[in-house]
Structure formats: structure tokens, C-alpha cells
Amino acid sequence: xxxxxxxxxxxxxxxxxxxxxxxxxxxxxxxxxxxxxxxxxxxxxxxxxxxxxxxxxxxxxxxxxxxxxxxxxxxxxxxxxxxxxxxxxxxxxxxxxxxxxxxxxxxxxxxxxxxxxxxxxxxxxxxxxxxxxxxxxxxxxxxxxxxxxxxxxxxxxxxxxxxxxxxxxxxxxxxxxxxxxxxxxxxxxxxxxxxxxxxxxxxxxxxxxxxxxxxxxxxxxxxxxxxxxxxxxxxxxxxxxxxxxxxxxxxxxxxxxxxxxxxxxxxxxxxxxxxxxxxxxxxxxxxxxxxxxxxxxxxxxxxxxxxxxxxxxxxxxxxxxxxxxxxxxxxxxxxxxxxxxxxxxxxx
Amino acid sequence: xxxxxxxxxxxxxxxxxxxxxxxxxxxxxxxxxxxxxxxxxxxxxxxxxxxxxxxxxxxxxxxxxxxxxxxxxxxxxxxxxxxxxxxxxxxxxxxxxxxxxxxxxxxxxxxxxxxxxxxxxxxxxxxxxxxxxxxxxxxxxxxxxxxxxxxxxxxxxxxxxxxxxxxxxxxxxxxxxxxxxxxxxxxxxxxxxxxxxxxxxxxxxxxxxxxxxxxxxxxxxxxxxxxxxxxxxxxxxxxxxxxxxxxxxxxxxxxxxxxxxxxxxxxxxxxxxxxxxxxxxxxxxxxxxxxxxxxxxxxxxxxxxxxxxxxxxxxxxxxxxxxxxxxxxxxxxxxxxxxxxxxxxxxxxxxxxxxxxxxxxxxxxxxxxxxxxxxxxxxxxxxxxxxxxxxxxxxxxxxxxxxxxxxxxxxxxxxxxxxxxxxxxxxxxxxxxxxxxxxxxxxxxxxxxxxxxxxxxxxxxxxxxxxxxxxxxxxxxx
Numbered sequence: 054x055x056x057x058x059x060x061x062x063x064x065x066x067x068x069x070x071x072x073x074x075x076x077x078x079x080x081x082x083x084x085x086x087x088x089x090x091x092x093x094x095x096x097x098x099x100x101x102x103x104x105x106x107x108x109x110x111x112x113x114x115x116x117x118x119x120x121x122x123x124x125x126x127x128x129x130x131x132x133x134x135x136x137x138x139x140x141x142x143x144x145x146x147x148x149x150x151x152x153x154x155x156x157x158x159x160x161x162x163x164x165x166x167x168x169x170x171x172x173x174x175x176x177x178x179x180x181x182x183x184x185x186x187x188x189x190x191x192x193x194x195x196x197x198x199x200x201x202x203x204x205x206x207x208x209x210x211x212x213x214x215x216x217x218x219x220x221x222x223x224x225x226x227x228x229x230x231x232x233x234x235x236x237x238x239x240x241x242x243x244x245x246x247x248x249x250x251x252x253x254x255x256x257x258x259x260x261x262x263x264x265x266x267x268x269x270x271x272x273x274x275x276x277x278x279x280x281x282x283x284x285x286x287x288x289x290x291x292x293x294x295x296x297x298x299x300x301x302x303x304x305x306x307x308x309x310x311x312x313x314x315x316x317x318x319x320x321x322x323x324x325x326x327x328x329x330x331x332x333x334x335x336x337x338x339x340x341x342x343x344x345x346x347x348x349x350x351x352x353x354x355x356x357x358x359x360x361x362x363x364x365x366x367x368x369x370x371x372x373x374x375x376x377x378x379x380x381x382x383x384x385x386x387x388x389x390x391x392x393x394x395x396x397x398x399x400x401x
Numbered sequence: 402x403x404x405x406x407x408x409x410x411x412x413x414x415x416x417x418x419x420x421x422x423x424x425x426x427x428x429x430x431x432x433x434x435x436x437x438x439x440x441x442x443x444x445x446x447x448x449x450x451x452x453x454x455x456x457x458x459x460x461x462x463x464x465x466x467x468x469x470x471x472x473x474x475x476x477x478x479x480x481x482x483x484x485x486x487x488x489x490x491x492x493x494x495x496x497x498x499x500x501x502x503x504x505x506x507x508x509x510x511x512x513x514x515x516x517x518x519x520x521x522x523x524x525x526x527x528x529x530x531x532x533x534x535x536x537x538x539x540x541x542x543x544x545x546x547x548x549x550x551x552x553x554x555x556x557x558x559x560x561x562x563x564x565x566x567x568x569x570x571x572x573x574x575x576x577x578x579x580x581x582x583x584x585x586x587x588x589x590x591x592x593x594x595x596x597x598x599x600x601x602x603x604x605x606x607x608x609x610x611x612x613x614x615x616x617x618x619x620x621x622x623x624x625x626x627x628x629x630x631x632x633x634x635x636x637x638x639x640x641x642x643x644x645x646x647x648x649x650x651x652x653x654x655x656x657x658x659x660x661x662x663x664x665x666x667x668x669x670x671x672x673x674x675x676x677x678x679x680x681x682x683x684x685x686x687x688x689x690x691x692x693x694x695x696x697x698x699x700x701x702x703x704x705x706x707x708x709x710x711x712x713x714x715x716x717x718x719x720x721x722x723x724x725x726x727x728x729x730x731x732x733x734x735x736x737x738x739x740x741x742x743x744x745x746x747x748x749x750x751x752x753x754x755x756x757x758x759x760x761x762x763x764x765x766x767x768x769x770x771x772x773x774x775x776x777x778x779x780x781x782x783x784x785x786x787x788x789x790x791x792x793x794x795x796x797x798x799x800x801x802x803x804x805x806x807x808x809x810x811x812x813x814x815x816x817x818x819x820x821x822x823x824x825x826x827x828x829x830x831x832x833x834x835x836x837x838x839x840x841x842x843x844x845x846x847x848x849x850x851x852x853x854x855x856x857x858x859x860x861x862x863x864x865x866x867x868x869x870x871x872x873x874x875x876x877x878x879x
Contacts, residue, residue, distance in 0.1 A: 239841055
């Protein structure tokens with residue numbers, strides 16, 4: 054199978070994922086009547102505004118009611134509220150796929166816009182800073198520790214780290230974040246309680262950057278801790294599995310130096326499954342970001358999701374569910390490409 | 402099959418982590434069974450979320466044992482409750498009924514509040530009167546409060562019953578009558594005048610349980626306070642059901658309280674069976690679905706295989722947490738729906754793994770000879786293929802259990818927990834949302850998290866103990 058064909062299949066599958074999750078969201082919204090409620094509230098809002106502006110010109114209350122009612126019917130028809138929800142489905146899917154996300158009901162962007170895309174675009178970089186930094190740190194650390202452990206299998210160090218990584222699987226990262234805040238912020242005042250910048254925001258680019266870094270430290274440590282343990286363990290297992298292959302024994306029999314065997318023979322071969330696990334780590338990070346951002350009051354997409362739930366802002370919830378899937382699927386596709394580049398066996 | 406499964410348990414019990422894990426899970430099960438037996442089934446809505454029941458507990462109080470680590474001795478809640486009077490003095494037209502409580506106050510601070518609750522009063526003609534007196538260790542006596550039971554309504558028939566369904570609770574500390582009584586007392590005994598308003602703001606407790614100093618502050622007066630509730634009954638047949646007097650502390654019980662005064666130890670105990678239920682139900686159903694689909698997919702092959710694998714591909718790629726949040730938000734907080742969603746999105750991982758195992762087993766001699774003997778496909782899948790995957794399947798089930806527990810905890814933490822079943826995640830969420838981490842309510846934030854970790858860890862330890870048999874290659878390295 055050619056690489057292009059393989060990528061095409063993966064691409065189609067991932068697009069299917071996107072479509073399925075989008076459909077799932079919309080069908081659930083429609084079938085539970087939430088969608089009708091959402092549309093209804095938009096219509097009510099518009100009718101209310103209309104009544105206010107018309108009240109200035111039309112004095113007769115009966116005439117006013119008549120005009121407002123006619124307008125209302127037009128609006129209902131315009132939004133398709135007179136038909137069952139599933140007739141609106143194709144339009145809605147198409148609209149969201151074009152990233153036309155509508156406007157939020159109560160939430161606003163920092164600059165005051167109510168368009169969901171504005172709100173999301175403001176928040177997206179904040180989340181990306183957090184998730185990618187944490188992912189980069191934990192993958193580097195995990196690779197380093199994992200390979201180290203694989204060469205020292207069975208030692209106390211190995212067993213100790215294995216247990217710690219198992220333990221980290223049972224540690225909810227958001228709770229660890231809370232503990233950090235209680236100890237490092239509340240007790241010792243080393244780090245801020247949360248947020249992304251101090252108030253007032255320090256002037257000057259350099260000061261601001263440092264301020265953000267200072268605020269990001271705890272969330273990043275939290276996210277890293279949540280994933281580095283399982284990460285190291287996976288790397289260790291993969292390297293160990295490969296190290297027992299015959300070709301490694303052959304390489305060793307040839308008298309190649311140990312570090313050359315590790316780099317050329319073992320890691321090269323163990324890389325693709327490790328990359329697969331990077332993908333799994335990514336899901337955890339995006340999911341984890343929702344919780345971590347909530348704990349640290351970090352104005353990213355995760356915190357936005359949390360706020361949207363409590364503000365009952367359906368449009369934002371739909372948009373964010375879609376964007377989270379989109380981000381995940383996008384990252385997944387990039388990694389599929391990497392996978393093909395890394396493993397020559399996949400290509401031929 | 403028996404042999405392999407038995408080996409699995411032997412291996413499990415021979416490893417250190419396996420032993421610890423098994424011990425922990427036995428403890429968890431015993432606690433859960435105890436809770437199920439003792440707690441009422443509608444605990445969440447009727448008890449835990451009912452603020453009336455917790456009114457006499459101090460709010461946001463740390464555990465009582467914190468006193469051991471501090472030179473400053475904080476007050477503990479003292480509750481006196483009785484339905485038998487200390488003394489009954491019959492008279493000509495008035496029967497006097499006395500309730501006496503001796504409160505030995507040893508703390509370096511006054512009680513955080515005092516309250517009285519009376520219940521089930523019955524009278525025939527004149528409404529009874531209750532008077533609350535407090536005699537201090539220095540011999541001074543304060544008449545704090547006078548309760549005249551509400552009179553009969555027009556058309557009401559005797560005997561008149563009062564406070565029989567819900568007892569009547571008087572928060573003495575915040576009561577205006579008590580405030581003026583204490584203010585008068587201070588004026589008379591110590592020649593200190595404090596306006597009622599100031600006294601209400603600073604709390605009457607510091608005055609009732611203290612002596613005024615020259616600097617305008619109060620020193621706590623330690624010793625035995627005699628609290629006397631005198632009830633005057635105007636008929637032979639009049640009766641008083643129960644009298645309760647509470648001197649609220651600022652520390653409470655073994656685990657402390659939350660801002661509603663709820664005893665955290667009670668809520669945390671209830672979390673045990675709920676957590677186990679979530680973990681075990683979600684993981685066992687997921688495992689059954691995942692394994693059956695995996696075996697069918699691998700053994701039958703063809704179109705069935707392709708469609709199951711495509712579906713699995715799609716479901717594994719949907720990010721779980723956002724969808725979980727979205728669905729439980731829309732459908733409403735319900736534990737069973739949360740479990741259902743967890744199952745729907747978790748089976749594919751196992752299906753993909755089992756399928757690859759089945760592909761190997763299928764070409765083995767055992768299966769081939771069974772086919773030759775004319776065994777049906779169902780029989781082969783059940784009797785020959787499944788047993789070979791069983792230890793692995795079991796290990797996967799154990800391994801999935803903590804993820805389900807953690808997922809529910811995370812959802813609860815986001816405020817999407819099922820309010821009829823209080824969980825550790827919900828207790829944590831309530832503490833977090835009330836600013837518990839910024840005010841330092843560690844007794845409220847730490848224990849639920851620790852319990853979540855311990856429960857999840859139990860299953861991780863068992864899974865770890867099973868690993869060598871699941872993945873024999875790892876064992877060779879040792």
C-alpha cells in the first residue's frame with residue numbers, strides 16, 4: 054500500500070470521526086429539544102429588540118402587536134423553527150464545518166464580542182501554550198527516563214519509577230493542581246493562585262512574558278506530572294520489547310557499542326509505537342486541559358468550556374465540543390504523517 | 402482456561418503489589434457493604450442535601466484532632482439532647498419541668514454559637530412557657546431567652562400539638578432577645594455598656610462565656626456552665642417532647658465540616674460504595690462488550706470485521722472528556738447516564754486488542770481441529786477462543802476500573818455529578834467552588850482526593866500484579 058493511499062484512508066477515517074462527533078452533538082441537542090430552546094431564545098431576543106424599536110414609531114398598541122407577531126412568524130420561518138429539528142440538521146452541520154459558529158448567548162470575548170469564533174480565537178493560543186509546552190516537556194522527560202530505565206531493568210530505580218508511574222495513573226491531575234495551589238500558593242506564596250497575568254498587567258514585553266510564564270508554571274507542571282509517568286513507562290516497555298528482538302542480539306554479537314545499538318537499532322524501531330502513544334497522550338492533555346484550566350482559572354478553551362456549562366451557553370458548548378474534536382483529529386493526522394515517515398515498513 | 406486463570410491469581414498473590422491491592426479491595430468492599438447496610442437509600446437527597454439536619458454543626462470546622470497539634474484549644478461542639486426532664490415540680494396550677502445540662506467549657510475560645518431546639522409540645526389550655534437560664538462558673542446567672550409556645554388557633558381542638566413534625570430551633574446567638582439580655586447582664590454585673598448592635602456583631606457568645614477586660618475585650622471564662630431550661634406547664638396533661646441544647650464548636654468530629662455544617666466523614670463514607678459501583682459496573686460491561694465484539698470481529702472476519710473495526714476506529718478517536726461533559730450537561734446529571742456514556746466510548750480499545758489476539762488464536766491447532774470436528778462458530782468462540790483471552794480480558798477489566806472512577810470524579814468536579822448520589826468528586830467540587838483552596842480548608846479538599854487516589858490505586862496495584870502473566874516478555878527482562 055502506498056503512503057498516499059494510506060494517508061487518504063486515515064484522512065477519511067478522521068473526517069468520519071469529526072462528522073460522527075458533530076452529528077452526535079447535534080442529534081443530542083435536537084432530540085432533547087435543547088436546540089429548539091436555543092433557537093427560540095434567539096427569536097425572543099430579536100422580537101424584543103424589534104418591539105422596542107417599533108414602539109417609537111407605532112403608537113397604536115394593537116397595530117404594534119400585529120406587526121411584531123408578523124415579524125415573529127417570519128423569524129420562526131427564517132430559523133426553521135416551524136419544522137422539526139432534523140430538517141435543520143444538514144444546514145447546521147454545514148455551517149459548523151465552515152467554522153461559522155454563531156454567537157454566544159451570555160459569554161463575551163475579552164474585547165467584548167459575542168461571536169463564538171472571536172471568543173475561541175482569543176482563548177485558543179492560551180490553551181495551546183499550556184498543552185504543547187506540557188506535552189513537549191513530558192515527552193522529552195518520558196523518552197529520557199524510559200530509555201534509561203530500559204537499560205536498567207529490574208533495578209531498584211526501575212521498579213521504583215514503575216511504581217511511581219503506576220501511581221500517577223491513579224492521580225487525578227486536577228486534584229494535584231489543587232494541592233499545588235494550596236501548598237505553593239496559599240501556604241508559601243511562591244506561585245499565583247491562578248489566572249494568566251497579574252493585575253495590573255506589567256508593562257513591557259519582557260515583563261509581560263515573564264509574568265505569563267510565572268503564571269503558567271504550576272499548570273504546566275501539573276499537566277506534565279499527569280502524563281510523564283505513564284509516558285516513561287510506555288517508552289520503557291517499547292524499548293524493552295525491541296531490545297529482546299533477534300536483530301539486537303545480532304548487533305550485540307557483532308560487537309557494536311551499546312549506545313550505537315540503542316540509538317540505531319532499538320530506538321529507531323521502537324519509535325513508531327512510541328509516537329502512537331504520543332497521540333494517546335495528546336487526548337489526555339486536551340481533556341486534562343479542561344480540568345487544569347478550571348483549577349488554575351487559566352483563560353483557555355477548557356476554562357471557557359467550564360464557564361459555558363455554568364452559563365448554559367449552548368452555542369459555545371457545541372462549538373467547543375467540535376473544536377476539541379477538530380484539534381484532536383488534526384493533531385492525530387499530523388502524527389499519522391509522522392508515523393509513515395518514521396517507520397519504513399508502513400510505506401512499503 | 403481454568404489453568405491459565407488460576408495461574409493469574411497465583412501470580413497476583415505472589416507479587417507484592419498484588420497482595421496490597423487485594424488487601425485494599427477487601428477493605429473497600431467491607432466499608433461499602435457497611436455503608437449500604439447502615440445508610441438510608443435516599444441518603445443523597447433527603448439527608449446530605451437537607452440543610453436543616455446539619456444546622457447544629459459548626460460551619461467549615463476543621464477536624465477535632467487538630468487541637469492536638471496546637472497550643473490554642475479550639476472548642477468542640479457539645480450537644481445535649483433529652484426527652485426526660487431532670488426534675489419535675491408539680492404545683493397547684495403550674496407544673497415546673499426542669500432540664501439541666503452541665504457544659505464543661507475548657508476551650509480557649511467561646512462556643513461558635515449556642516442554640517436550643519424543642520420538639521413535640523402538647524398543651525391543653527394555656528400555652529407553656531420555656532425559660533433558658535445559664536449559670537456561669539463565676540456564679541453569675543443570665544436569663545437568656547423566654548419562649549412562649551404559640552397559642553391555639555381559632556377552631557383548633559385540644560390537645561394543641563406544637564413543633565411535633567419539625568422541631569423548633571432557636572439560634573440563641575443571633576437572637577435579639579438574647580442580645581438585650583446579655584447587654585443588660587453586662588451593664589449590671591460588670592458595668593460595661595455595649596450597644597445591642599455591637600454585641601450582635603461581635604457575637605453574644607464571647608460575653609456569655611467570658612469576662613470583660615479593661616481593654617474592651619473579653620477573656621474566656623473556663624469551667625462548668627449550668628444550662629437550665631425551665632418549662633412552665635399550666636395543665637397536668639401538658640407535655641414537652643424533647644429539648645436539645647447545642648454549644649457549637651469551631652472544630653468538629655474526625656473529618657470536620659463543610660460550609661453547610663455537613664459532617665464530611667458521613668459524606669465521604671457514602672462515597673465508597675458509589676465509587677466502587679461506578680468503577681465495577683462501567684468496567685465489567687465495557688469488558689463484556691469489548692471482548693465479544695473483538696472475538697466476533699476477529700473470528701468471523703469479512704464485512705462484520707470491517708464494520709466493527711471502522712466503528713471502533715471512530716469511537717476511539719473521539720476525545721472522551723469533552724463529549725462526556727457535553728452529554729451529561731445536556732441529558733442532565735444522572736450517574737447511570739454517565740456510566741452508559743463511559744461504556745459507549747470505552748469498548749473500542751479492548752475490541753481492537755482482542756481482535757488481534759483472536760487472529761493469532763484462530764490459526765492455532767485447537768481451533769482448526771474443533772472446526773474439523775464440526776463445532777459451531779458460537780461454540781468455538783465461547784469454548785475455545787474466549788478462554789485463551791480470559792486472563793488478558795480480566796486484567797483489562799481491572800485496568801479500566803480506575804479510569805471509570807477517575808472520569809466520574811472529573812465530571813463531578815466540573816459540577817456535573819449526580820446530586821442524588823454524593824461522590825468524592827462532588828464534595829471536592831463543592832469545596833473548590835466555595836473557595837476552599839484559597840481559604841485553606843484542607844480537611845475538605847484533601848480527604849476526598851486521597852480517597853479517589855486510594856481507590857483508583859487499588860485497582861492499579863492489582864493490574865500491576867497481573868502484568869508479568871499478561872506480558873510474559875517483560876518478565877524475561879528481570
